[in-house]
Amino acid sequence: MTGKELLLQALKGETTSRPAWLPFVGCHGGFLIGKTAAEYLQSADLLVAGLKKARELYKPDGLPVIFDLQVEAEILGCRLRWADEVPPAVLGHPLAEGGNIADLPMLDETRGRFPVIVQALERLKKDIGADTALYGLICGPFTLALHLLGSDIFLDMYDDQDRVLAVIDYCAGICIKSADIYLDHGADVIAVVDPMTSQISPDHFVQFVTSAMNTVYDHIRARGGLSSIFVCGDVTRNLEVMVKTTADCICVDEQIDMARLRELCRAEGKSFGGNIKLTSVLLLGDEADAKMEALDIMEKSKTKGFILAPGCDLPYAVPVKNIQAVADMVHEEYKREVAKTLTAKIADTFDDIILPDYKSANTVLIDVITLDSTSCAPCQYMMEAVQKAAAEANTLCYIHEHKIKMRRGIGMMVKLGVKNLPAICINGEVKFASIIPDQRTLVAAIEEAAGES
Amino acid sequence: MELFSELAEKVENGQHKEVMTLVEKGIAENISVSEMLNKGLVAGMNSIGIKFRNNEVFVPEVLMAARAMKAGLAILKPVLLREKVASKGKIVLGTVKGDLHDIGKNIVCYMLQGAGFDVIDVGIDVPKETFIDAAKAEGAQIIALSSLLTTTMVYMQEVMNALHASDLNDTVKVIVGGAPVTQAYANEIGAHGYAADASTAVDVVRGLLGR
Known part of the structure; x- marks a missing residue:
C-alpha cells in the first residue's frame, strides 16, 4: 500500500497500519531549497522543487501544493505585503474601503497565482502523485470574509448580520470555485482552512459559518473528492459544531485534546488530524522533544481515521531533523520503541544506579546500550562487532549489554550520557552512537583505552 | 449604587448607546466620575475579561464590550481630566x-x-x-x-x-x-x-x- 492510499484510507475514517503523516510544508519548502517565502510562493518551479525535497526528507503520505491563505484574497483585490519567512499578509480590505461584493474581481484559474498553482499541481501529480496525496488548501469562508471586511466583521456580526451573512455566502461561492480548480487538476483532498473561526462562539459558528461551509463540503463530495476542515487556534468550545459539519476530516492545532476530538469524530464517523506543537517542540525543541510529542499524540489518537500533522503551517526555518524525527516515529517501529524509553526516563532520576569506577579498573570495560540484541538487528550487529573486536584486541576486556527495555538499562543510558542507540561506551565514555564502527577502528579504540587505564 | 452595576452590565453586554446614556445621566446627577469609571466601566470590562479567559465569550463579544467601554470613556475623560483623576499607569x-x-x-x-x-x-x-x-x-x-x-x-x-x-x-x-x-x-x-x-x-x- 502506498502512503497516499494509507492517507486516503485514514481520511475515510478507516483503521490504518500506522498513522497517516501529513507535514504541512508551506513556506518551509522555500527554506529547504534556499529561497525566500516570497520567491517560493510565487513560482511553480520552486513549489515543485521544495515539495520534492520535503518528500525526500520527511517521507510524507500527503503534502499541500501551497499553504497560503491569501491566494483568493489577492485575486479579490486585497493588497498583500510579502515577507521572506512567512506567507504574505493582507494589508487592505476592499469591502471595508467602500467596495461592494458586486464590484469584486472574478476568480478563476487564469487569475492571480492560480496559473502558478495549477502548473505546480499538475507537475507534482505526474512526478510524485502516485504515492503522495496532494492537498488543495483553500481559505475558508469566514477567514476570507475577514480578509474582505477587516476586523469590523466582528462588530457587524451584531450590528449588521445580513451583510455579514451575505459576504460569507459569497465567500463560500469563492471556496467552491477554488476547490473546483484544485479538483480539475488532480488534487486528492481539499482542506478548507478557516483559522479565524477559532475566535467566535459555537452559536456564531452555527449562525454564520456552518451552512456556508457545508455547501463547500457537499460540492466537493458530489465531485468525488474528500474534504477536511482545518482550524488553528483554540477551538475547544467549537469542536462539537465543527464535527457536525459535513467535512470528512477535522484537523486542529496543539491546544486541542486529541482524545476528546477522537471520541467526537468517532461518533460522527469522521476522521481527524493534528496536532504537533509548532513552536515549543518543532521550532525550539530538539529531536527527542519531537519524538516524544509525536508518540504522545499517536498514543492518544490511535490508528482509526487519524492523520498525524503539525498544528499549522510549518515555520519557515523549522529544523529539518525535528520533522525527520517525527517521520521516524511514523515509519520505524524500532525507533518508536527506543523513543518510548526516552519518555520513561523523564520521571526517573536513577539515583540507585551507580556507574563502575572506570578509572581504577585494570581492564577495559565496554558498555553496549541496546534496545535488545536478541530482537533488534542493529543491536545484534553491534554486539557481534564488539565481541569480535574484544577477542582480537590485545587486552583484557569485559563487555556488558544494557537493554533499555529494562529500567536498569535506561538508567545506564542516562548515566553514561548516551543519546542515540545502539551505542558503545568504552571505560565510561560514549565512543560510537548509532553507528557500527569497522573492526579495525573498534579494536584501536579498545587498545587505546587499555593504554590509558 | 444601582447605576454602577447597570453600567458594568451594559458594558459587558456591549450596549454602547445605553452606556453613553447612563454616563451622561451620572454626570448630570453629579455622581463621582472616578467611581463610574472604576465600579462601572472597569468592572464591566473586568467581567468580560474573565469570561474571555474562561472561554465563555469570544472575540466579537469582547470587541462589543470594548466599544461600549470606549463610548462611555469618551464622555468621562474630559471630566476625569478636569478632576485630575490619576491614571493607573x-x-x-x-x-x-x-x-x-x-x-x-x-x-x-x-x-x-x-x-x-x-x-x-x-x-x-x-x-x-x-x-x-x-x-x-x-x-x-x-x-x-x-x-x-x-x-x-x-x-x-x-x-x-x-x-x-x-x-x-x-x-x-x-x-x-x-x-x-x-x-x-x-x-x-x-x-x-x-x-x-x-x-x-x-x-x-x-x-x-x-x-
Whole structure:
C-alpha cells in the first residue's frame, strides 16, 4: 500500500497500519531549497522543487501544493505585503474601503497565482502523485470574509448580520470555485482552512459559518473528492459544531485534546488530524522533544481515521531533523520503541544506579546500550562487532549489554550520557552512537583505552 | 449604587448607546466620575475579561464590550481630566516589526484601557526604536509587545536589547504575548512578564506596577 492510499484510507475514517503523516510544508519548502517565502510562493518551479525535497526528507503520505491563505484574497483585490519567512499578509480590505461584493474581481484559474498553482499541481501529480496525496488548501469562508471586511466583521456580526451573512455566502461561492480548480487538476483532498473561526462562539459558528461551509463540503463530495476542515487556534468550545459539519476530516492545532476530538469524530464517523506543537517542540525543541510529542499524540489518537500533522503551517526555518524525527516515529517501529524509553526516563532520576569506577579498573570495560540484541538487528550487529573486536584486541576486556527495555538499562543510558542507540561506551565514555564502527577502528579504540587505564 | 452595576452590565453586554446614556445621566446627577469609571466601566470590562479567559465569550463579544467601554470613556475623560483623576499607569503597546497582526493587540489595548491604564498604541510592524522613543516621550512604565508569528517573535529579543542599551533600562518593564509566545520564551529573552491572553495582560501589568 502506498502512503497516499494509507492517507486516503485514514481520511475515510478507516483503521490504518500506522498513522497517516501529513507535514504541512508551506513556506518551509522555500527554506529547504534556499529561497525566500516570497520567491517560493510565487513560482511553480520552486513549489515543485521544495515539495520534492520535503518528500525526500520527511517521507510524507500527503503534502499541500501551497499553504497560503491569501491566494483568493489577492485575486479579490486585497493588497498583500510579502515577507521572506512567512506567507504574505493582507494589508487592505476592499469591502471595508467602500467596495461592494458586486464590484469584486472574478476568480478563476487564469487569475492571480492560480496559473502558478495549477502548473505546480499538475507537475507534482505526474512526478510524485502516485504515492503522495496532494492537498488543495483553500481559505475558508469566514477567514476570507475577514480578509474582505477587516476586523469590523466582528462588530457587524451584531450590528449588521445580513451583510455579514451575505459576504460569507459569497465567500463560500469563492471556496467552491477554488476547490473546483484544485479538483480539475488532480488534487486528492481539499482542506478548507478557516483559522479565524477559532475566535467566535459555537452559536456564531452555527449562525454564520456552518451552512456556508457545508455547501463547500457537499460540492466537493458530489465531485468525488474528500474534504477536511482545518482550524488553528483554540477551538475547544467549537469542536462539537465543527464535527457536525459535513467535512470528512477535522484537523486542529496543539491546544486541542486529541482524545476528546477522537471520541467526537468517532461518533460522527469522521476522521481527524493534528496536532504537533509548532513552536515549543518543532521550532525550539530538539529531536527527542519531537519524538516524544509525536508518540504522545499517536498514543492518544490511535490508528482509526487519524492523520498525524503539525498544528499549522510549518515555520519557515523549522529544523529539518525535528520533522525527520517525527517521520521516524511514523515509519520505524524500532525507533518508536527506543523513543518510548526516552519518555520513561523523564520521571526517573536513577539515583540507585551507580556507574563502575572506570578509572581504577585494570581492564577495559565496554558498555553496549541496546534496545535488545536478541530482537533488534542493529543491536545484534553491534554486539557481534564488539565481541569480535574484544577477542582480537590485545587486552583484557569485559563487555556488558544494557537493554533499555529494562529500567536498569535506561538508567545506564542516562548515566553514561548516551543519546542515540545502539551505542558503545568504552571505560565510561560514549565512543560510537548509532553507528557500527569497522573492526579495525573498534579494536584501536579498545587498545587505546587499555593504554590509558 | 444601582447605576454602577447597570453600567458594568451594559458594558459587558456591549450596549454602547445605553452606556453613553447612563454616563451622561451620572454626570448630570453629579455622581463621582472616578467611581463610574472604576465600579462601572472597569468592572464591566473586568467581567468580560474573565469570561474571555474562561472561554465563555469570544472575540466579537469582547470587541462589543470594548466599544461600549470606549463610548462611555469618551464622555468621562474630559471630566476625569478636569478632576485630575490619576491614571493607573502608562503602557506603550504594539505588534513587533515584520508582523502586521492587530486583532490580539487591539483586544489587549481595550482591556488595559478598560482597567484604567493609559495605553499608547504604536500600531503594527513597529521597529524597536519606536517602542523606546514612545516610552521615553510618554514616561511609560511598561512596554507591551505582541507577535503572532514564530518568525517575528524573535524580534522581541531585539527590543529587549535596545531597552538594555537605553537609559530606560531600570525604569521600564517589558511584557510579551501572542500565539507562538510562551512563558519559557519570555524567560529566555529576559522579559519581565508574559500574558497568555488579554485578560491576563491586565493582571500581569497590575502585578508589575503593584496596583
